[in-house]
Amino acid sequence: MLLNELRKKITAIDTQLLDLISKRAELVKNVGEVKISSDTHTYIPEREKQIFENLKKQNHSSLSNESIVSIFTEIISACRSLETPLTVSYLGPEASFTHSAAIKKFGSSVNFVSQNSIDAIFYNVERNFSDYGVVPIENTTEGTVSYTLDKFANSKLKIVSEIELKISHSLLSKEDDINSIKKIYSHPQSFAQCKNWIINNLKNVELIEVSSNSYAAKLSSNEPNSAAISPKIAASRYNLNVLAESIEDSEHNSTRFFIIGKNINAPSGHDKTSLMFSPKEKIGALYEILRIFYNYNINLTMIESRPNKKISWQYIFFIDIEGHYENDIIKKALEEIKNSSTDFKILGSYPQK
Numbered sequence: 001m002l003l004n005e006l007r008k009k010i011t012a013i014d015t016q017l018l019d020l021i022s023k024r025a026e027l028v029k030n031v032g033e034v035k036i037s038s039d040t041h042t043y044i045p046e047r048e049k050q051i052f053e054n055l056k057k058q059n060h061s062s063l064s065n066e067s068i069v070s071i072f073t074e075i076i077s078a079c080r081s082l083e084t085p086l087t088v089s090y091l092g093p094e095a096s097f098t099h100s101a102a103i104k105k106f107g108s109s110v111n112f113v114s115q116n117s118i119d120a121i122f123y124n125v126e127r128n129f130s131d132y133g134v135v136p137i138e139n140t141t142e143g144t145v146s147y148t149l150d151k152f153a154n155s156k157l158k159i160v161s162e163i164e165l166k167i168s169h170s171l172l173s174k175e176d177d178i179n180s181i182k183k184i185y186s187h188p189q190s191f192a193q194c195k196n197w198i199i200n201n202l203k204n205v206e207l208i209e210v211s212s213n214s215y216a217a218k219l220s221s222n223e224p225n226s227a228a229i230s231p232k233i234a235a236s237r238y239n240l241n242v243l244a245e246s247i248e249d250s251e252h253n254s255t256r257f258f259i260i261g262k263n264i265n266a267p268s269g270h271d272k273t274s275l276m277f278s279p280k281e282k283i284g285a286l287y288e289i290l291r292i293f294y295n296y297n298i299n300l301t302m303i304e305s306r307p308n309k310k311i312s313w314q315y316i317f318f319i320d321i322e323g324h325y326e327n328d329i330i331k332k333a334l335e336e337i338k339n340s341s342t343d344f345k346i347l348g349s350y351p352q353k
């Protein structure tokens, strides 16, 4: 077929797609009107999860499921903004990994607000200055972000969703030749994650540690012969060239983020529940609690302890399990755990990533 003919067909399909997307948008606007009268949240993570699962099942095209999910994330994001434009706080600065995670979860039709601390994110969501917040919770190489876990002990906010992001670093610079780089800015963790690549690819460069990767990109954008190790999205933000991509030493470098808010999610069919508790002070207390999960055949996907700030040498345990707290088995198990512990709190049930 001639190029012109192919393009004519593509244009005709685009027209059909536009018509269908417009129809979808009108329906979502109607959903928004129904929600106002029933006081329901605009963002319903369990419904979005079901939409994606359904599309993945039906996808027999040459497009990957990942591509389908990212296309529909943007369609849903644009439609959702017709109900109410959401405000989402993330751990900044702009172009940080948390910003990327926020965009991956909510799409781009959202008001994103950069915050300079995890505290500020919790504060803004608690006071309704933001509808949701995005906070890092654990990294495959660095482990859990204890500061985020500690915040849950004293907050009424819920975990409404989670997202995993592959952490990939790029070498960004105003220069277009890697050999002209004399200085590199980055966060100490990023230098550590790209150590071998730097040794093998750059000779006699000065490594300068700064507070964030996006700040590194900003500094480098004002300085000749310098570069930054940053996420790739910082290149367009600071007008830099991408001199090298995926320069991290380990292939498996991912960070998991929580979306925090005030939703109480209904089951999506494939959920996780996060909870915290302190075992009572007696021999075998933790063993007894873990045994309850075993007895009910409940799978634990994360366990982490943090000092209980109220009593010295006592600990709060944070646990993620598979299943929704409205499920009968989970309900029974959690009731038993509540009776065998103190400071028990369900932090949220949310669709598995």
Ligand SMILES: O=C(O)C(=O)C[C@]1(C(=O)O)C=C[C@@H](O)C=C1
Binding pocket: 028, 031, 032, 042, 043, 044, 045, 047, 048, 051, 075, 076, 077, 079, 080, 083
């Ligand atoms: O089903 C809803 O509750 C909607 O608001 C519609 C819709 C969508 O675009 O499909 C939009 C936002 C929600 O997060 C989930 C789905």
